[in-house]
Amino acid sequence: xxxxxxxxxxxxxxxxxxxxxxxxxxxxxxxxxxxxxxxxxxxxxxxxxxxxxxxxxxxxxxxxxxxxxxxxxxxxxxxxxxxxxxxxxxxxxxxxxxxxxxxxxxxxxxxxxxxxxxxxxxxxxxxxxxxxxxxxxxxxxxxxxxxxxxxxxxxxxxxxxxx
Amino acid sequence: xxxxxxxxxxxxxxxxxxxxxxxxxxxxxxxxxxxxxxxxxxxxxxxxxxxxxxxxxxxxxxxxxxxxxxxxxxxxxxxxxxxxxxxxxxxxxxxxxxxxxxxxxxxxxxxxxxxxxxxxxxxxxxxxxxxxxxxxxxxxxxxxxxxxxxxxxxxxxxxxxxxxxxxxxxxxxxxxxxxxxxxxxxxxxxxxxxxxxxxxxxxxxxxxxxxxxxxxxxxxxxxxxxxxxxxxxxxxxxxxxxxxxxxxxxxxxxxxxxxxxxxxxxxxxxxxxxxxxxxxxxxxxxxxxxxxxxxxxxxxxxxxxxxxxxxxxxxx
Numbered sequence: 192x193x194x195x196x197x198x199x200x201x202x203x204x205x206x207x208x209x210x211x212x213x214x215x216x217x218x219x220x221x222x223x224x225x226x227x228x229x230x231x232x233x234x235x236x237x238x239x240x241x242x243x244x245x246x247x248x249x250x251x252x253x254x255x256x257x258x259x260x261x262x263x264x265x266x267x268x269x270x271x272x273x274x275x276x277x278x279x280x281x282x283x284x285x286x287x288x289x290x291x292x293x294x295x296x297x298x299x300x301x302x303x304x305x306x307x308x309x310x311x312x313x314x315x316x317x318x319x320x321x322x323x324x325x326x327x328x329x330x331x332x333x334x335x336x337x338x339x340x341x342x343x344x345x346x347x348x349x350x351x352x353x354x
Numbered sequence: 355x356x357x358x359x360x361x362x363x364x365x366x367x368x369x370x371x372x373x374x375x376x377x378x379x380x381x382x383x384x385x386x387x388x389x390x391x392x393x394x395x396x397x398x399x400x401x402x403x404x405x406x407x408x409x410x411x412x413x414x415x416x417x418x419x420x421x422x423x424x425x426x427x428x429x430x431x432x433x434x435x436x437x438x439x440x441x442x443x444x445x446x447x448x449x450x451x452x453x454x455x456x457x458x459x460x461x462x463x464x465x466x467x468x469x470x471x472x473x474x475x476x477x478x479x480x481x482x483x484x485x486x487x488x489x490x491x492x493x494x495x496x497x498x499x500x501x502x503x504x505x506x507x508x509x510x511x512x513x514x515x516x517x518x519x520x521x522x523x524x525x526x527x528x529x530x531x532x533x534x535x536x537x538x539x540x541x542x543x544x545x546x547x548x549x550x551x552x553x554x555x556x557x558x559x560x561x562x563x564x565x566x567x568x569x570x571x572x573x574x575x576x577x578x579x580x581x582x583x584x585x586x587x588x589x590x591x592x593x594x595x596x597x598x599x600x601x602x603x604x605x606x607x608x609x610x611x612x613x614x615x616x617x618x619x620x621x622x623x624x625x626x627x628x629x630x631x632x633x634x635x636x637x638x639x640x641x642x643x644x645x646x647x648x649x650x651x652x653x654x655x656x657x658x659x660x661x662x663x664x665x666x667x668x669x670x
Contacts, residue, residue, distance in 0.1 A: 206361075208358050208359065208360060208361045208452075209360075209361045209362075209363070209450065210360055210361065210362050210363070212385075313358060316358055317358045317359065317360055318360075
């Protein structure tokens with residue numbers, strides 16, 4: 192599968208529940224996370240089981256879809272700004288759901304897709320948007336490990352490594 | 355369980371001393387022009403550098419969302435939060451502050467409203483008085499303090515509220531004093547009462563309103579009511595799935611639940627904010643909190659401070 196995408200936004204939060212802050216440049220540390228982010232600092236909210244959560248990604252296409260509504264959830268429509276969804280990287284043109292176990296490049300870094308992100312009720316309550324949990328089921332992004340660290344910036348291309 | 359709230363980094367735009375050892379702090383968002391909306395009675399959580407969290411009522415104007423205003427009384431015998439704020443907070447510094455939550459809302463009623471504030475308890479009451487005045491509603495505000503010189507926000511009250519609806523009561527000016535019992539003797543049938551203040555004031559208003567109809571009296575406390583001093587006893591919590599969680603005498607139900615892997619949000623951990631509230635399915639709770647209404651006490655529980663005798667089955 193050949194594809195090419197773009198990094199639209201980078202967001203970090205210093206701790207659980209803090210508003211996300213947009214970065215124009217971020218430093219990714221292999222095996223750890225994004226400098227300044229809650230999962231790098233160990234101050235995030237997450238289930239206790241061991242997991243990869245060094246950097247989280249979501250497709251802007253999903254945000255555009257849920258802004259239109261969701262047939263499975265009557266009446267549901269959510270306008271989620273890139274700073275609201277609480278994932279680190281907002282992408283366009285990257286087939287996140289097809290990348291599990293594969294490596295890809297963004298900026299100077301190499302990421303390895305570990306598992307699909309699972310939405311939590313927490314974000315629904317935090318943002319006060321009923322139905323958001325169901326609305327994000329099966330498309331709430333991708334959790335990745337950082338294999339090669341480095342700098343990334345909005346506008347950087349995403350390129351596949353493992354086809 | 356109460357919902358989590360977004361924490362914002364707010365910039366202190368002004369910090370000024372008010373009578374009564376009170377620091378009034380204006381806050382704005384570091385990046386956005388408007389803050390989340392709030393209703394009178396709402397409070398925010400201020401996150402302190404040591405990880406502790408303190409609740410402060412928003413006493414500014416709910417129609418001006420360019421800023422929040424809180425008023426912090428320095429409590430040297432308290433738990434240290436207000437002392438830190440008084441020493442460290444000045445214009446230009448950044449404070450992590452949650453989005454507002456309201457446990458003390460004004461009911462939308464046609465009848466007259468009676469507002470009682472003791473000392474720094476004026477903070478939520480002032481926001482209520484402003485809103486009622488703007489809506490043209492009938493209200494009376496009674497503000498009780500030790501003396502005129504120690505009354506926080508008095509200058510704001512005198513500047514912004516209609517003086518014919520405000521009664522000031524100073525302990526050291528006998529002609530202004532007001533006996534709570536006689537003020538609250540006869541509730542008019544459709545009146546709503548809201549009160550906030552220090553523990554002695556809360557207890558006195560509670561006694562004086564015992565005969566008021568259920569649902570007509572609303573309050574917010576800063577501290578849980580004083581306890582009888584009996585040492586805490588161990589008890590047992592059971593969860594919906596049958597898990598048994600023993601609570602030792604020297605630990606809280608909240609701590610025991612967390613140790614057992616129950617994910618519970620909490621904030622004040624002092625029985626006043628209601629964040630960790632959960633449901634009771636069965637058992638004999640010993641309520642120690644200052645948030646639940648009499649009605650809620652029959653089926654709700656505040657695990658950061660309340661205890662129980664025997665086995666308490668929670669809806670968790």
